[in-house]
Amino acid sequence: MSKKPVSSGRTVSKLKFNRFTRILGPGLITGAADDDPSGIATYTQTGAQFGLGMLWASLYQLPMIIAIQEACARIGAVTGKGLAGVVKENYSRKVLFTVVLLVVVANCINIGADIGAIAASTQLIFPQFNFAVIAFTTVLLILFLEIFISYKKYANVLKFLSLSLLAYIVTAFLVSQPWPEIFQASIVPHFEFNLDYLFLVTGVFGTTITPYMFFWQASGEVEEEKSHNIRSKGGRPVLTKRFLKNMRIDNAIGMTFAQISQWFIVITAATVLFSAGINNIDSAADAAKALEPLVQSFPNAGLIAKVIFAVGVIGIGLQAIPVLAGSSAYALSEAMGWKSGLSRKFKKARGFYFVIIISMIIGLGMNFIGINPIKALIFTAVFNGVSAVPLLYVIAKINGNANILGDYKGSMISRLIIWIAFGVMALAAIGLFYAIATS
Secondary structure: OOOOOOOHHHHHHHHHHHHHHHHOOHHHHHHHHHOOHHHHHHHHHHHHHHOOOOOHHHHHHHHHHHHHHHHHHHHHHHHOOOHHHHHHHHOOHHHHHHHHHHHHHHHHHHHHHHHHHHHHHHHHHOOOOOHHHHHHHHHHHHHHHHHHOOHHHHHHHHHHHHHHHHHHHHHHHHOOOOHHHHHHHHHOOOOOOOHHHHHHHHHHHHHHOOHHHHHHHHHHHHHHHHHOOOOEEOOEEOOOHHHHHHHHHHHHHHHHHHHHHHHHHHHHHHHHOHHHOOOOOOOHHHHHHHHHHHHOOOOOHHHHHHHHHHHHHHHHHHHHHHHHHHHHHHHHHHHHOOOOOOOOOHHHOHHHHHHHHHHHHHHHHHOOOOOOHHHHHHHHHHHHHHHHHHHHHHHHHHHOOHHHHHHHOOOHHHHHHHHHHHHHHHHHHHHHHHHHHHO
16 A cells, blocks of 8 residues: 655645744743743733833834843853853952852742742632642652753743733734834833832833843853864853854844833733723732733633633743743852853752752742732842843943953944943933932
8 A cells, every 4th residue: 555645745845844843942931931931020010001102112222132131141151150150250250249149039030029929829720729739749749850850841831821921912913902102111111200100110121131031041042052062162152153143043032022021011911900090000800800801701800811811821831930040050050160050960969959959948938928929020130130231331331342251242233232221221210210319
């Protein structure tokens, strides 16, 4: 019996698709983790409180986040070291430990807020479950996955968890939208010089251009090189044009996905919550109301919306928390000269994994000091917005340093955009402090 011939066109398409999915790695994971529970909460609060007034941030952040994360990825790929390793090799110990302290403190706060968000979201579906039990179980699950599952397998799992953000995109199209007004708000910036606006705009930038992403992206590229068996010469990786091209494609796709998701979350919150007079997000249930139009024709629409919201927060949280803990571990391990990497077994990198464990324990502990989980998410975004400023300064300096990167020094456009991002975030932080001092 003769075999049925396979369509050559279909085979070529399948090969192209498989090749494309293999390109996606640290960039997509970092981009999806960028819209972590802190990001979802901050963008939802932004849309609920200011409507479309802060929608412009999504567009103007896009070139900034692509340039910054491409620089971080390139720094890791070219040097074969994470950001902390590069800083340690080229700057003083004072600069090194300032950089590491900033990212570790910011990450512990973020981990704690995300654990709380997962627990609060789980209670939307299973209100009979104890908050502490959910939080503790979440930590154990993430630690098991991060310590005992190989990096390559774990990275593949992380890619698919990002699909939960599609619920906001679908919801936005199900609601009657003032698209001309939306596009105008996306292009023409709107500013308000008051504490509430400056607080949230700092949070929006802080949860988008955020410290843990810098360290994870650089170290993620080092892990990627190991998985591809990139050979080294003189202690540095020998990079091919294909590897660098794929790295940039991966980064651009990941960051674009993050910004599109942000754009749709703000739109959904603005047209569903702001239009209904719901201006403050105090609980996970409040945030879940943004998704009710997605299922309004179904019985128990409120419950279904809560389930969809909870699945999204839990899915992205399970993706983001390991990234947060991992970036802290990379930073501190490189600063201390410990062996590091998710590609290593526990016994080969004990210090690295102990940092992950301790970060998770500290984050878990934060949930038992009486802080509202949703408010904690927004505070975390603002803290990240402030702490990112000195880190961006260091990245900008490294990106323009030919002694460190050689021929792979950032282009004039790359350097300019990163310095603009540093200036914008510095001004936002200064404006916030001034508003606090004068209020």
